[in-house]
Amino acid sequence: MKIVLEGLGVPSADYYLKQAEIxxxxxxxxPDPEKARAMHVLALELFDKxxxxxxSPPAEPTMPSDIIQRQ
Numbered sequence: 001m002k003i004v005l006e007g008l009g010v011p012s013a014d015y016y017l018k019q020a021e022i023x024x025x026x027x028x029x030x031p032d033p034e035k036a037r038a039m040h041v042l043a044l045e046l047f048d049k050x051x052x053x054x055x056s057p058p059a060e061p062t063m064p065s066d067i068i069q070r071q
Contacts (some may be wrong), residue, residue: 020046051068 008023027039 010053013050016046016049016053020050
């Protein structure tokens with residue numbers, strides 16, 4: 001059986017950021033080192049998704065500012 005979820009978009013950077021913060025806090029609170037390491041890795045992966053979902057800053061102009069262009 002295949003379930004189709006319509007109307008759900010791609011999660012935003014805020015969603016991934018909240019999930020990453022939760023995973024990092026769980027990693028700090030986990031007494032088992034193996035589970036803590038797994039939660040830490042998950043947090044890092046989610047922080048990476050935050051960086052990939054945020055729009056990139058506009059590129060700097062490539063021409064020097066002292067060049068006057070004709071209009």
